[in-house]
Amino acid sequence: MKKYDDIQELKYLKLLSSKFRNISETTIEIINLQAILNLPKGTEHFLTDIHGEYPAFNHVLKNGSGTIKEKINDIFQDTLNNFEKKELASTIYYPQEKVEYILKNKKNPDKWLKDSIYRMLEVCSVTASKYTSSKVRKAMSKDFEYILQELIYERKELPNRKEYVENIIDTIISLGRGKEFIKAIADLIQRLMIDKLHIIGDIYDRGSSPHLIMETLIRHHNTDIQWGNHDMLWIGASLGNLACIANVIRICARYSNTDILEEAYGINLLPLATFAIDTYGSDSCKSFIPKGEKKSQLMAQIHKAITIIQFKIEGEMSKRNPQFELEKRQLLDKIDYDLGTVELEGRNYLLNDRNFPTIDKNNPYILTNEEREVMEKLEKYFINSEKLQRHIDFFFTNGSVYLKYNSNLLYHGCIPLTESGELKRVCVFGEELKGKEYLDKIEEIVRKAYLYRGRKDKQERYNDFLWYLWCGKDSPLFGKDAMKTFERYFIDDKITHIENKNPYYKLYNEESVCRKILSEFGLNPNISHIINGHVPVKTLKGEKPVKAKGKLFLIDGGFSKAYQKETGIAGYTLISNSYGLKIVEHEPFESLEKAICEGRDIISSTRIVEDSSVNRIRVKDTDIGRELQTQINDLRKLLKAYELGVIPQEIKKD
Incomplete structure (x- = not known):
């Protein structure tokens, strides 16, 4: 065995070798991680000051702050009419309730189920395309994992595969599992639409159901909270x-x-x-x-x-x-x-x-x-x-008082x-x-x-x-x-x-002040932002959520009904995806019944605040990407140690 100068590094590489036991396994992992780095970054949603308004909050999660409806419009354009698009959207938002409503009220529910499944699979395939198949698989319902993999990644345009796909869907419906399968697809779409959820404080008080919000967050696959005063x-x-x-x-x-x-x-x-x-x-x-x-x-x-x-x-x-x-x-x-x-x-x-x-x-x-x-x-x-x-x-x-994440500084108040x-x-x-x-x-x-x-x-x-x-x-x-x-x-x-x-609330309009705060927290003020809530944005008086030339986003838009007379809207979502940053304004949520029966949605208007569509943001540009790059660097060292014979490989036995 050859000499290795850095004893501490050698100890670490030996530990790493217990997981990646030879050149083959190490090489495969490097290739996998390198590929992930070049995928588009996952979509982050930022919400604040929910104040117990569970129905509105829940709907915003289910409709991806309006992004699911946008995705439907992009995919189907003129191939579906407006009514069919609304039907599809409400099915994705509330699959179980929607199917039950259809089964009671439609004369030919099997045809509706089949059409809905095909359309939902189209939405799901497009949504899943920015993630690794491994990540998508882990997000799937275990009951339908194999079938979903087959249908999402199936090349349905090939003549000899068309009947295969049709037979799978027909069998699901004939066995009475259409409702469960639609729910599995809808859950997967909703999960993939929001890769990371940030709650910038104040889940509690005023509204009637903060406990339901907490239960939803506990079930969510990837969320964090910055503590608010409430x-x-x-x-x-x-x-x-x-x-x-x-x-x-x-x-x-x-x-x-x-x-x-x-x-x-x-x-x-x-x-x-x-x-x-x-x-x-x-x-x-x-x-x-x-x-x-x-x-x-x-x-x-x-x-x-x-x-x-x-x-x-x-x-x-x-x-x-x-x-x-x-x-x-x-x-x-x-x-x-x-x-x-x-x-x-x-x-x-x-x-x-x-x-x-x-x-x-x-x-x-x-x-x-x-x-x-x-x-x-x-x-x-x-x-x-x-x-x-x-x-x-x-x-x-x-949770925490503040969070630094992907060049954003998150805190509730000031x-x-x-x-x-x-x-x-x-x-x-x-x-x-x-x-x-x-x-x-x-x-x-x-x-x-x-x-x-x-x-x-x-x-x-x-x-x-x-x-x-x-x-x-x-x-x-x-x-x-x-x-x-x-x-x-x-x-x-x-x-x-x-x-x-506090003077903060006058001075946060000044770019120099925001840059000073970002520097204080160790962030590069040239590329970073502050995201906070706590104080409702008085849109009726012309106030804007974007402050200090885009250095700060104040995103309390009035989820709480008590503030909607001041804000004129019913909440903001700040969305950070591979195309940049956008702020979505929400109108009040009417009711679950209208969403299911009439396809009513929260009317949302979107404002692009940073456009990265020319040079899309990749995983390699994020905090997770930097962690993955560190792992790749370590694996390359392990690979070198294997090649030099510094660490012996564990050879697989047939």
Whole structure:
């Protein structure tokens, strides 16, 4: 055996040789990886601020943000009419429901099934063409893997193969498996349309079904999440942070969405409801009437009860953590309970509600025995909710404060800046931090809170910080100087409701500032972008999602119905594929029933923001491509070691 100078490299190559045992296997893998590098890059979809709007989110995933309809138009052009194209699209989106509808309403369903299968296979073949056959095979339903491979890659134009294909499809239908086969094709198309899904925060709050969104993401083949402030609130609640628990319940009550807690997560609100009735039974709770159509008096009483509890808990948490600098935001001790006024920045304001039966004006932040008992029960319910804990586990395995991916910097809110555009220094547990080091520290703290759950002696300081991330003035997830919850409930003067945004939200229009942030995170500002959400784009007022000459994309377009009056649309998707970048605007989703019966789709308009169609982006231009190139380089070294006899080959035996 010949001498090898680099001992560490030799050890690594010997380990690698256990997987690629000889020249033949090593050569084949190099050829395979080299071929993958030259395929078009997979399609990435970026969504943000979904806020519990599951039906719209689910439809956007199923229609590939409008790309499936585009693919159908490209493939069939004039060979199908508009009605047939809509039928085909809705079949791909909702295969099971569509087939059931057809079987009940069509006179000749077998012909429809056969036509649909042929057309879907065409769409599937085109969609699969940018991936290796191995990757496509792994994405297939195991029940139909062999058949799908045969039909997708079959050369149907050859005369002697046409009957073969027809016989397969006829047999599937005659055996009553047409519905299952159509679903298998549709699932494959949907999966291949979105190679990577990025959620830029705020899955929770406002909408009624964040738990269904979480289940969908858990099932998704390739997704990541950048934590939003509302997500952090639920993370804190799941870890037993009482301030976060109170905020979560308050927001659910505000939007009449307590079913999320009781039915989805098994959190019993009866103790809170009983307390609310006993305490506020004769109170109109007019400032606490829920938003939306369901306006129940009981919900208003629950809403007020948990809000007062929240203010008390936050006051105690502020005292415990003076470094958060949130004492001035605690206002229960600024109230003159006899006059019904509150002092804000030297001025007295009348309160629109003066009924505070649980507040001791001498010790306003002390919970009553009944309030404490309610919160102790709620804490146990949150900590012991199996489904909630599973969803939060997913946040930690697939989530982070920020992500660098394919020359894009993803984060939910902002990077705190000074008025002059410099990275703001923030004190965190005695350390002065800014920019990337600040966000890295936040990630460390959040993960320690998760690591130490159940150990209050170690967890408390980290757990408290999760509440700071929800409402603290230098939280990059919140991005404002104050959260004016008290003022919005108790003071009619809207001047007191104003929450001033971090200078980031003025300066992110400047290219130089965005380039500085990208450089801070180690990205090349000439080719990189910032992608974030959190603040809805006011399209009705002429605001655009593209900022700083294309360096930043703000893609909160109003998935949440609460914001659609401001945005004028119902969400954005940013799509990055081998042809470049495009932003898709979505109109509101009507209903699943109309999508199935009438072929209704979300009307989407597309704007190209970067065009790479002349020089298509290949896998070799991506982060995965760079990893593959490293593997190729290592395999070439292994091949050389085999050729020189430095490492002996394992010869296959016949």
